[in-house]
Amino acid sequence: MHTELAELARRIRANVLRMTHKAKSSHVGSCLSEADLLAVLYGKVLRIRPGEPDWPARDRFVLSKGHACAGLYAALAERGFFPPEWLDSFYQDASRLAGHVTHTGVPGVEASTGALGHGLPIACGMALAAKRDRLPCRAFALLSDGECDEGSTWEAALFAPHHGLDNLIAVIDYNKIQSLGSVKEVLNLEPLAAKWEAFGWAVQEIDGHDLGQIEDALTSVPLRVGLPSCIIAHTVKGKGVSFMENKLLWHYRAADDEELRLALAELGVAE
Amino acid sequence: MRGAFFRALMEAAEQDERINLVVGDLGFGVVEPFAERFPNRFLNVGVAEQNMASIAAGMALMGKVAFTYSIANFPTLRCLEQIRNEVCYHKANVKIVAVGGGFAYGSLGMTHHATEDLAIMRALPEMVVVAPADPLEAEQATRAIAAHQGPCYLRLGRAGEPQIHDSGIDFQLGKAIRVRDGGDITFISTGGILQTSVQVADALEAKGIRTRVLSMHTVKPLDTVAVLTAARETRAIVTLEEHSVIGGLGGAVAEFLAESGDPGVRFKRLGLPSAFSSAVGSQEYLLAQNGLSLESILVSVEPLLEVTRAL
Numbered sequence: 230m231h232t233e234l235a236e237l238a239r240r241i242r243a244n245v246l247r248m249t250h251k252a253k254s255s256h257v258g259s260c261l262s263e264a265d266l267l268a269v270l271y272g273k274v275l276r277i278r279p280g281e282p283d284w285p286a287r288d289r290f291v292l293s294k295g296h297a298c299a300g301l302y303a304a305l306a307e308r309g310f311f312p313p314e315w316l317d318s319f320y321q322d323a324s325r326l327a328g329h330v331t332h333t334g335v336p337g338v339e340a341s342t343g344a345l346g347h348g349l350p351i352a353c354g355m356a357l358a359a360k361r362d363r364l365p366c367r368a369f370a371l372l373s374d375g376e377c378d379e380g381s382t383w384e385a386a387l388f389a390p391h392h393g394l395d396n397l398i399a400v401i402d403y404n405k406i407q408s409l410g411s412v413k414e415v416l417n418l419e420p421l422a423a424k425w426e427a428f429g430w431a432v433q434e435i436d437g438h439d440l441g442q443i444e445d446a447l448t449s450v451p452l453r454v455g456l457p458s459c460i461i462a463h464t465v466k467g468k469g470v471s472f473m474e475n476k477l478l479w480h481y482r483a484a485d486d487e488e489l490r491l492a493l494a495e496l497g498v499a500e
Numbered sequence: 501m502r503g504a505f506f507r508a509l510m511e512a513a514e515q516d517e518r519i520n521l522v523v524g525d526l527g528f529g530v531v532e533p534f535a536e537r538f539p540n541r542f543l544n545v546g547v548a549e550q551n552m553a554s555i556a557a558g559m560a561l562m563g564k565v566a567f568t569y570s571i572a573n574f575p576t577l578r579c580l581e582q583i584r585n586e587v588c589y590h591k592a593n594v595k596i597v598a599v600g601g602g603f604a605y606g607s608l609g610m611t612h613h614a615t616e617d618l619a620i621m622r623a624l625p626e627m628v629v630v631a632p633a634d635p636l637e638a639e640q641a642t643r644a645i646a647a648h649q650g651p652c653y654l655r656l657g658r659a660g661e662p663q664i665h666d667s668g669i670d671f672q673l674g675k676a677i678r679v680r681d682g683g684d685i686t687f688i689s690t691g692g693i694l695q696t697s698v699q700v701a702d703a704l705e706a707k708g709i710r711t712r713v714l715s716m717h718t719v720k721p722l723d724t725v726a727v728l729t730a731a732r733e734t735r736a737i738v739t740l741e742e743h744s745v746i747g748g749l750g751g752a753v754a755e756f757l758a759e760s761g762d763p764g765v766r767f768k769r770l771g772l773p774s775a776f777s778s779a780v781g782s783q784e785y786l787l788a789q790n791g792l793s794l795e796s797i798l799v800s801v802e803p804l805l806e807v808t809r810a811l
Contacts (some may be wrong), residue, residue, distance in 0.1 A: 289561075332590065340561065341589055344581055350551045351586055354558020354566075361520075361540055362562070381582070384551035 231440040238268035242469050243498040244303035249483040252320030258467040258479035260300035262404040269443040271304040279309040282336040289355045291340045293348020294373035298330035310337035346379025353385045356397035367396040375407035378416050390429025395451035398458045404466040406477055430459040437462025470495055501656040502599050504635035506530055508642035524552045524570040553579035557586035560593040572600040572612045587651045588626040595645050601655040602742030603786040610776050619747025621653040622720045629720040631655040633694035634664040637717050640671035657692040674718045676726040682710035686730035689740040690716045690749045697740050699794050722752045736766035736804040745771040766804045
């Protein structure tokens with residue numbers, strides 16, 4: 230079961246490790262925590278056409294946590310939106326792939342983000358426009374826990390249920406670590422599910438690394454007809470590489486040569 | 501101008517079903533006809549300007565033409581990063597409309613004085629910046645930005661501004677309208693203060709100084725041809741705007757002139773000092789307090805006229 234999705238998740242993780250290693254770039258922990266979510270979205274859930282990225286009836290996916298772009302670029306390359314060789318250029322001079330997710334010249338990227346708290350409002354506008362035109366498109370936004378500090382996230386949270394946007398799905402990568410410490414220490418979000426419910430969303434909490442749970446949740450949206458869905462995915466920052474898990478340090482540093490070798494070995498991937 | 505904007509928007513919306521109006525819970529008494537005529541194309545996001553800008557961008561990315569609407573600085577400065585990232589970077593078909601440019605809401609206090617908006621909007625890549633001078637310009641500007649593909653900022657006055665132009669203006673984005681012709685001095689203004697420029701021209705004409713008046717309704721892209729022509733054909737250029745002297749029309753013209761290779765022209769920016777106005781009063785009162793009454797302007801330009809006379 231889920232072997233294909235597990236393999237996709239593994240390949241996303243391996244790509245992320247190689248990309249951030251080569252680029253010496255940050256946010257590897259954030260990319261590893263979202264990898265299973267992206268694998269299910271891009272491997273199973275999103276109605277998209279890699280050969281026709283502008284297909285009008287496609288689902289829209291907005292990576293609101295734009296700093297975790299290496300994971301999305303990897304997923305898009307795996308799905309054939311662009312050649313996998315592009316990943317080698319990530320973060321480099323003259324690359325198309327910037328260090329926060331960027332749509333210009335990158336097939337499959339719907340929106341550029343990087344400033345936090347922007348993605349859910351954009352997805353709201355997309356979902357509303359689809360509703361108004363009676364299009365089947367759904368809008369998915371993948372949020373970090375840290376950006377639930379942003380007021381603009383909650384402006385959108387108020388808006389979506391009021392307008393009955395049941396074609397809008399917010400997925401929160403709740404890895405419990407933000408820039409300067411744990412979410413609990415920096416600005417506690419709990420009770421997070423109760424907050425979204427109070428704002429009028431249909432909420433489901435899942436293990437964000439259990440492919441079966443992710444698939445079940447994401448394929449049963451809307452969780453309730455007439456309401457936007459919020460899927461709170463409990464995740465582990467740095468998931469999949471033992472020495473990166475739950476460590477703030479890996480929000481910033483990239484693996485050196487030896488660490489890359491060890492990390493890939495843990496994933497069971499050849500260097 | 502507000503009435504002219506809504507009339508033109510309604511007309512444009514009849515022609516173009518992509519047009520949506522997105523408001524931030526403001527516009528009592530003026531947004532209702534649109535909302536009733538096009539209920540599925542009207543949206544009140546509530547008092548949430550950041551969300552308003554991002555939602556409009558999201559709608560535009562789905563093929564809509566989204567007009568955002570609010571007053572003073574709320575649709576611009578409150579959501580500046582959303583405008584920069586979502587609207588401008590994505591070249592989204594979003595038209596930002598602010599009512600209450602300058603001191604139009606003077607008595608409401610500093611928070612409602614939109615006095616740096618032109619500079620800030622002008623600094624954003626992709627953004628077209630328009631400040632019409634009268635209801636006729638406002639109507640035509642609305643049509644023009646609706647037809648333009650990409651981000652625009654429309655800065656309106658309020659309501660009840662006098663008509664300055666005759667009915668036959670040729671309005672094109674990025675092209676100044678020559679309101680008066682003259683070879684001694686040129687007044688370039690943007691927005692409703694064009695009325696004062698015309699009054700200044702009348703007063704100067706009475707003294708035998710032939711005054712050219714340009715309505716530079718589009719601050720960006722600037723009509724550099726009109727500026728250069730004025731620099732070559734008249735002896736002095738004065739910019740006049742209901743906005744800080746930093747970065748708006750005066751800034752744009754100054755930047756262009758300084759690099760134009762025509763250093764001979766005398767130049768002065770008239771506008772608001774870079775200072776908050778704590779005085780309480782109407783638009784007219786605050787303009788006078790800030791040196792922009794007709795009388796003050798005539799005094800301010802006197803040194804330029806000395807040069808003109810000497811030549």
